[in-house]
Amino acid sequence: MIISYVLCFILNVLLVKFYLQRRKGQKIFKEMGIPGPSPNFLFGNLLALWGQTGFHCMYQIWTKLYGRTFGYFEGPSPILVTSDPDILQEVFVKQFHNFYARKVWPVQADPETDERVHMFFAMGDRWRRLRSVVSPAFSSSKMRQMCPEVGKSITSVINIIKEKQGKVMDVLGLFQCLTLDTIVHCALNADCQSVGDETEPFLTNCRGVIEDTTKQPVLYLCGFILPALQRLWIGIYNFLHHIKFNPVFWLEERLCLLIEIRKQDQKPHKSDLLQLLIDARMDGATASTFTNVSTAERRGHIPKKLSNEEIVQQALLFLLAGYETTSTTLSYVFHELANNLDIQDKLRDEINTYYPNQDDVPTYDDVRHLKYLDMVIKETLRKYPLASVIIARKCTNTCVVKGITIPKGMVVQADVWSLHKDKAIWGEDVETFDPERFSDENSKSRHPYAWIPFGAGPRMCAGLRFAVLEAKMATVTMVKKFAFKPSKDHRLELKEGATVTPKHGVLLHATPI
């Protein structure tokens, strides 16, 4: 009896201590003079975020209530959200040395010590080295070389649209196939023909992985509430993955096989992304963080090659990033073109002026000259900054940003939806799709960080040029050959996972020109 009283007492003391510590931590924004919603001691403000709307909607609601910069809590963790372009420029660019790390999600490998961490989450020297390894894969000359490969996939899409004439089609699904085939061909030089074959395993498994990010499992919530138990949550997560099939496993196995074949093959290979990763050497300092590194490697005597596991993780990142974001962007482009026929016509006029009789898919140099096309893509990414949620940095040294002292460990989250719909920057009609916003005249006096769909600073999107090239080539070819109108069943509703995508696809009619 006495033992149970004592245990009960100890438990109560621990709970009170936990409660008081939480409450103390949750006073940080008040102390900093930053407004924001009041947090629940256990969940912080997660319950509001975890609702139907997702982060990007809630941030916009809070911005309207508290202003451009506010703070909220994910469990005990303070998140400083801002859509102030001056603060964004300071954090992402000018003070990058104090903000080189990303936000760590609850059920995620440790970016400082885990070998499986890919470039997106890697930090410090390791990130720098990986970024410099992959950058040449997207140089201007590489992009020119990739054009015929991108062109082939676009031609397959055109053939499917011809077949579907008169019928309603979901262009989001079609673009997913296009961008997947393209990234697999260009980055891995492997076979993948998902345009016209929705059962292609690369496609079904990539879709499976992305679909998982739109679910909000209880485990994530636990991780947010009690981040101190991160190892436990990761353990449970790994265990669950071993008892139920995970589409990531298929992709990892396939990539591993591709790497093995390349390594055994004596033939010289073109230096695509996969080959750059296979040939890369990490210097000793970069490799020294990892436990599987020999003393000689650690001292820098032997440059360490990336292990198969490391290559797989980098390749997987590029595969998923290349597939998901560009297809979603293209689907928004075509949603807007179909709903704004005057803009569609103006774009077609520009394309026909540059390519009056040309049937071929345009090249890297061709699309660079199309100014209005560039404005259409930019306006699409203004209205739908689909990857906003991943644009965040963790403060690595306490520092002062525009008069705010940001403590080490605090996450600064960019609220790009609010930034891109800020009436003080873009005018009253922010919901109107208007490419003219990006004419030279109208862009002149705008803040350089008012438009950041690809993030900003040294860690901004590594595939930006490839994504824009592919989106432009596909748009030019399709608009030249077809007129697009929305299907009567089409309504654009958004859902949020790692990116914000059209929940029911984008249903259009295409008529040959």
Ligand code: HEM
């Ligand atoms: C329209 C399409 C795309 C959009 C909107 C987009 C957006 C983004 C954003 C917002 C970030 C975070 C940047 C930051 O934190 O400042 C990012 C990072 C990244 N993106 Fe993209 N992306 C697109 C296409 C691609 C493609 C096609 C690839 C690869 C082929 C790619 C590879 C990456 C990588 C590797 C990173 C991590 C960069 C680093 O941490 O150094 N992205 N992207």
